[in-house]
Amino acid sequence: MANVDLQRPRGTQDILPAETPIWHRVEGAAHRVAQSYGYREIRTPVFEHAEVFRHGVGDATDIVEKEMYEFEDRGGRTLVLRPESTAAVARALQQASLLSEPPVRVYYIQSHFRYERPQSGRLRQHTQFGVEAWGVPGPLADAEVIALAGSFLSELGLTGLVVRLNSLGCDVCRPRYREALVTFLQSHRDELCGDCQRRIERNPLRVLDCKVPSCQAVVRQGPKPLEYLCADCQQHLIGVETALSALGITFARDGSLVRGLDYYSRTVFEIGYEKLGAQSTVCGGGRYDGLLQSLGGKPQPAVGFGLGLERLLLTLEAEGLLPPAEATIDAFVAYLGPELGPEAMRIANLLRSAGHRIEMEALGRSLKAQLRRAQKLSATYTVILGPQEFARGVAVLRNMETSAQAEVPIQDLPRLIEH
RNA sequence: GUGAAUGUAGCUCAGUUGGUUAGAGCACCAGGCUGUGGCCCUGGGGGUCGGGGGUUCGAGUCCCCUCAUUCACCCCA
Incomplete structure (x- = not known):
């Protein structure tokens, strides 16, 4: 008898028979709510050519730089287990020429793979319910996907989640702000923590949401992102907020909210649940008008979110919203x-x-x-x-x-x- | 990738300064009730003490390595 290691691979999870019913319930809610907003399901391959994520997500991001499950197949192709779906969906829509008739509203429930150090709410294989509205430039689309996330979460009985909202600007205003911020940060370099000193070159916007108090003190004196937004971006942000208010969705504008993937522009948002600890963001998303172009396609505006189902289950459990076991036989x-x-x-x-x-x-x-x-x-x-x-x-x-x-x-x- | 804690039965956990054959509750099986669940009583099966190496007359206990989990950081869903 071979001595097989019965341990599952690090950072993975078995979903056992006792747990599949709650998954069916959550996935069922995702299908229902997405379809009620007119979104249609899309499924993409588990693996893609590495370039899809290199160019789509961004070469300098942690996801691409050190977290991808990358391998060479027998034909010498460099493939990657998808670390996220937005770039893959963009590739699929482009390949099928579906973007010639916008708007295109799609959703997915797919596994993603990232080589990370696991902890609760952060796994090497995790499932996201994601939604994307392609070909819609106006702020109503941003509000729509946020509202969709809210409908989904409240269908599962969740309340008390916090929506945080920010704008990262566009190709016109983001570089201006970035430059002003870098100049400012460099003049205060020795007041920043080691992580932030590295961030100045790598990803200066990240300094904005550093948790170290001394860094926050520095940031408070620095240039504010919202002051640098161009008129169009300001108007867009106000448009999103107006629509959210009309829908009765409460949100908080948070100038320090930054998302790590390169493709975001203008609107970024997160929905979080504080009791989960460090991995408290259940849903994150925003607008990525430049993504398709970075994959070699024609520019196409788009906005969407990803919602981590494992984290969502932790939230449901913490709130006592897991349904009681049902009879399995008559x-x-x-x-x-x-x-x-x-x-x-x-x-x-x-x-x-x-x-x-x-x-x-x-x-x-x-x-x-x-x-x-x-x-x-x-x-x-x-x-x-x-x-x-x-x-x-x-x-x-x-x-x-x-x-x-x-x-x-x-x-x-x-x-x-x-x- | 960085720092720290934890790992004993299917589950939750005891286990003294290193000292015989490693325990409890729950769960499981059987009997009490030869064909009737829940409550109760009695008995039973189940353990490479995460894995490997070392110190020692002797290691669940001490040391090293390793694997896994958890927490925080980095980052992200």
């Missing part, structure tokens, strides 16, 4: 003595044909053990077949809740059992 078929096995099996199939969910005793245990099993499965009924009943063409039908039982003709069983 009736359990018990029988006495191995010679009655085939007849019990015939009865079980008779009931299944009538649409009932049936489990039959598989281990030939005592009646006591069989009833215990039926109870454990929350079966509504137990059908008991013993030699005495078999000889007369009847079976005992026992209601597990009331303990009432009666002998009934076998052909009447399908009619007498209810869900």
